[in-house]
Amino acid sequence: MHFLYSFLVSVSWNVLKIIAIFSSKIKLFVSGRKNTFSILNSKILTGDSTIWLHAASLGEYEQGLPILERLKREYPKYKIVLTFFSPSGYEVKKDKTPADCVVYLPLDTQKNAKQFIETINPEIAIFIKYEIWPNFLRELKLRNVKTILVSAIFSKRQIFFKPFGGFMRNSLKSFNHFFVQDQNSQKLLNSIGIKNVTISGDTRFDRVTEILGKENSLDFMDSFKGNSLCMVAGSTWQKDEEILIDFINTSQEPIKYVIAPHTIKPAHIEKIEAGITKKTIRFSNKGNDLSNCEVIIIDTIGLLTKIYSYADIAYVGGAFATGLHNTLEPAVFGIPVVIGPNYTGFKEAEDLVNKKGIHPISNAREFNDVMSLFLEDDSFKEKMGKINLEYIQENVGATQKILDYIKSVL
Numbered sequence: 001m002h003f004l005y006s007f008l009v010s011v012s013w014n015v016l017k018i019i020a021i022f023s024s025k026i027k028l029f030v031s032g033r034k035n036t037f038s039i040l041n042s043k044i045l046t047g048d049s050t051i052w053l054h055a056a057s058l059g060e061y062e063q064g065l066p067i068l069e070r071l072k073r074e075y076p077k078y079k080i081v082l083t084f085f086s087p088s089g090y091e092v093k094k095d096k097t098p099a100d101c102v103v104y105l106p107l108d109t110q111k112n113a114k115q116f117i118e119t120i121n122p123e124i125a126i127f128i129k130y131e132i133w134p135n136f137l138r139e140l141k142l143r144n145v146k147t148i149l150v151s152a153i154f155s156k157r158q159i160f161f162k163p164f165g166g167f168m169r170n171s172l173k174s175f176n177h178f179f180v181q182d183q184n185s186q187k188l189l190n191s192i193g194i195k196n197v198t199i200s201g202d203t204r205f206d207r208v209t210e211i212l213g214k215e216n217s218l219d220f221m222d223s224f225k226g227n228s229l230c231m232v233a234g235s236t237w238q239k240d241e242e243i244l245i246d247f248i249n250t251s252q253e254p255i256k257y258v259i260a261p262h263t264i265k266p267a268h269i270e271k272i273e274a275g276i277t278k279k280t281i282r283f284s285n286k287g288n289d290l291s292n293c294e295v296i297i298i299d300t301i302g303l304l305t306k307i308y309s310y311a312d313i314a315y316v317g318g319a320f321a322t323g324l325h326n327t328l329e330p331a332v333f334g335i336p337v338v339i340g341p342n343y344t345g346f347k348e349a350e351d352l353v354n355k356k357g358i359h360p361i362s363n364a365r366e367f368n369d370v371m372s373l374f375l376e377d378d379s380f381k382e383k384m385g386k387i388n389l390e391y392i393q394e395n396v397g398a399t400q401k402i403l404d405y406i407k408s409v410l
Contacts, residue, residue, distance in 0.1 A: 001167040005134055006110055013107050028087035029104075036103045040081070040119045043101040049078045052122040054105060057086035059326070060128040061093055063151045066206040066399040067126065072098045074403070075410065081120050085131070092301070105133075113139040123410060126150060127175075134167070137174035146409045148177045150402050151203050153347060154185040161188055176409075179402050181347060198405070201398040202348070208332040209396050216309040220283070224290035225256050229312050229375075232258040234304045235325035236317035240340060243364045244315065245275045248295060253375055258307055260298035262317060262325070269299045305329050313374055313381065319343050319360070327358060332392050336384035338370060348391075357387030 020027040044050060053068055055061040061084070071080055082099035084090035094102045106112035113135040125140050125147040140147045159165040160172055169192055179200040180186050186197045233244050236259060248257055259272060273280055280295040283303075290296065298307065308314060314330030319340030327337050327349050341362040343349040352358040361367045374381045 002134070002138075005167065009108050009135075013109075025087055028091060032087065032090060032104045033106055036106050037115065037119065039103050040101065040116075044079060044081065044120050048121075050081055050120050050122045051075065051078050052081045052083070052120055052125040053099070053128070054083045054126070054131055055085075055089055055128045056131050057084065057089040058092055060131070061089050061097075062207055062326070063203050064126070064128045066203050066210065067150065067402055068098055070399060070403055071406070074407075078123070081122065105136075108133040108135045110135050110139075117143060117145070124148070124406060126406075129153065132168065132171055134171040137171050141174040146176050147174060148179065148402070148405065149175050150179045150200070151181060151398065152178055152185060153181045153202075154188045155345070156188065160192065177405060179398065179405075198401060200401040201395050203398045203402070204326070204328055204348075205392055205395040206397070206399040208328045208392060211305055211309075211329070211332060216306040218303070218306055218310070220286055220290060220296075221258075221307060221310045223288065224258075224293060224296055225310050226291055228254055228256045230256045230258065230310050231313045231315065232260070232304075232307055232311035232330065233315040234260045234308065234317065234330065235262045236260070236315070237262055237321035239320035240315065240317040241272055241275075243361075243367050245272070246364050247368055247371060249275075249277045251371070256293075257295045258298060258311075259295065260304045260307065264299045264301065266299075269297055272297055308335075309333055311335050313338070313371075315339070319349075324349055327352065328392060331357065331388035334385040334389035336374065336381050337388060338367065352388060352391055355387050355391060357384050357391060359384070 016026055017030055020030040051071055053064055055064050068080060068082070071078070079100040082097060082102045083105040085105050090102065090104055106116055117139045122145055125145055127147070127149045129151050137147065154160065159168050172194060176196065178189060178194065178197045180197055181202045183199060186199055189197050233240065236244065241259065241261065244259065261268060261272060269282060273282065276295055278294040279292060280297065281290065281293045283296060283298045283300055286296070298304065308330040311330060311333065312335060314335055315338045316325050316327045316330060318325040319342045324339060324343050324346045327339060330337050331352065337358045339349060339358055339360050341360055343353065343360060349358055353360055359370050361370060
């Protein structure tokens with residue numbers, strides 16, 4: 001089975017090289033990996049003590065960031081090697097991270113795994129949430145490298161818990177310890193004989209809690225919002241934007257709106273702008289006085305977290321599309337959050353929908369209804385916000401549990 005897996009990975013790599021001719025994202029995926037070992041050889045020297053942290057993409061990186069920042073502070077003699085699987089993580093963070101070396105993870109072949117581990121020679125390897133790569137895990141185990149999975153969450157749908165999932169179950173057993181988000185994940189691992197499990201929660205709670213202690217002010221938002229009620233719609237996709245724009249155009253309420261779309265390509269920004277009938281400006285075209293503007297479109301990245309601090313109501317996109325984006329970032333500011341209908345599998349969203357801190361909608365009518373409630377009843381809005389903040393405060397602490405383990409093995 002191991003031979004078959006390695007063969008399929010090699011075949012997939014050749015297929016991806018063909019697809020890369022036609023896809024810009026896959027081209028980055030392929031071409032970026034050509035530089036992995038040259039970057040490593042230039043930054044990791046013989047005798048360096050290293051820690052390896054691996055994230056699939058940007059979301060997993062955000063989960064791992066509290067750990068990364070603590071490692072940099074508490075273990076300054078170690079070089080931290082950060083790897084990404086996806087271009088959407090690597091291309092955004094390659095020059096904006098505390099890690100000492102950032103590279104694409106080579107494809108999971110036996111040759112790549114051996115060369116990679118030999119090159120960085122880590123004392124501990126930390127994988128975030130879902131990343132299970134059999135050849136890398138096998139090589140780490142052969143070399144007795146302590147390996148942990150953090151902020152992990154498991155479900156019965158995954159291959160590890162299927163009758164035919166023996167090969168991947170064996171790969172799981174290469175980990176020295178699992179830090180999982182919930183009791184269900186612990187029970188599932190226990191059911192396949194894995195007992196080295198700690199329920200630590202999700203490090204993202206620590207990450208967003210840190211945001212509250214940072215300087216979040218933005219001059220343009222001070223000018224734009226003034227004393228008005230402000231709604232911030234973050235990481236929106238087309239269906240989200242259609243619903244939002246319909247409400248913006250028809251509502252007579254004096255609300256300021258911020259739209260920060262997931263895609264910031266000029267053509268997409270132009271389409272959003274053209275659809276709005278109220279006075280709208282793009283972030284890239286803003287002046288000093290935005291007080292007369294009713295809508296601002298954020299056509300850059302890196303500002304959304306701070307912008308949420310100005311929101312009285314937040315809408316988080318993605319739940320009509322490929323996947324819900326981060327609802328904890330606005331929730332930590334103690335405001336109500338609205339999302340689309342497809343949030344199953346996003347634990348914090350499921351929890352907060354049940355607690356009634358997040359309100360899911362399926363269409364424009366439902367969105368209009370909940371907005372009317374917010375506008376008519378301040379106590380309803382404030383109660384939802386309080387639920388969200390309290391939920392986050394109850395779930396902090398995962399990073400410390402993980403760091404305590406790391407301290408015991410380094």
